[in-house]
Amino acid sequence: MAPQRFQVTLEGHGQANVYEGERVLVALERAQGFGQLKNLPRRLPVGCRRGGCGVCRVRVLAGAYDSGPMSRSCVSAEDEAAGLVLACCIYPRSDLFLRLETPVVVKAKGERALQPV
Amino acid sequence: MAITGIMRPGFIQIRVLDMPAAIEFYTKRIGLHQVTEGPDGRVYLKSADEFDHHSIVLRRADSAGVDAAGFKCVKDSDLDHYEKRVTDYGFAVDHVKAGEQPGLGRRIGFTIPTGHRIELYAESEQSDPKPRTHNPDVWELEPHGMAARRFDHSLLYGPDVQGNLDFFEKALDFRCAERVDMPDGVFAIxxxxxMKAHDIAFVKYPEPNKLHHVAFELENWQSIGHAADILTRYDISIDLGPTRHGIxxxxxxxxxxxxxxxxxxFAGGYTYYPDIPTRTWDETQVGKxxxxxxxxxxxxxLSVVS
Incomplete structure (x- = not known):
């Protein structure tokens, strides 16, 4: 049976298809590759894709999801309970509405790598 | 013996969020072997091409990153020597009893200016699998996964790289093979x-005690290509490469x-001798x-660390 398909909306930037069992960040990266995400500050913030670096932090505004372990140095238990999570560690159970809340500005040429929010 | 004192990187202890996933990754994909699991749940790994008890220590934790980087000394009295050198330099030294990590002798530990914990030890039991020493084959146990031959080095991030440079040269007898200088001072060392081009490296970063990477040595460029095939086959998250470092x-x-x-x-890299001058890079060529x-x-x- 084909995996169930959901739609993830990234507030202000566009929508992407995301499949059951798929990391939401991976679906967003694919959508970026297809040119489906607009008006990103620079590019989609992508780091380790495995919950360790915190670069892909998003706030889930609506929708249901499962989550895997994410580093507590990036996302506290309170953050996680409030829906502030790493996009690489959540898996959709419904359509999702997300807002980028990356803790760092991903480096563009000639700029500092790390800036406070 | 020409190499004296601190000889080489011996182990690194890293924190993992999911122990079964980490064991599968480091054994099946990197190609290491599990030696043992300690009573506190830490898991000890090695390459079949390494003699010593272990080189990678995994500790289950809520945050990723590095606990400590251990360097092996030639002899036990080196630990007393470096305890004095480090103390004279002005840093506190603590002691870890033999057996705290299975198979390892006593260790001394201290915190360096970038906030990382460095440990020194001299004694290690050997464990299986290991190479034979009489009429040895090129491998005793057939390599698997990426066929890592050894834990090679680590790159760590923290604020005071200049402080590390001074400390590693003056207190630990390391030499600086290469460095990057930015207009506002040293950026990376x-x-x-x-005799390797690097045994540990540091890059300037606002937060202390961060891990950039743990490196495993592979045999050659062909092995790197095979490792890349494994990354895609098993959907392992890639950052960059295959490519080459200028440094x-x-x-x-x-x-x-x-x-x-x-x-x-990591494969290749030049051979270092103590008389080789430091190679320097500036802002204009740091990309290369x-x-x-x-x-x-x-x-x-510069932005993704654990």
């Missing part, structure tokens, strides 16, 4: 205690373990220094 000349891939700790497969073929840093090099 590649330090060696033996050290090593051939490389950067990718991530299941907890977001960056790993590197880090990624020789791309000639520019990628977004993640």
């Amino acid at each position: 590649w330090m060696t205690c033996g 050290t000349r090593g051939q490389t891939i950067y990718f991530f373990d299941p907890s977001g700790n960056r790993c590197e497969t 220094g880090i990624f020789y073929y791309e000639r520019q840093l990628n977004d993640a090099f």
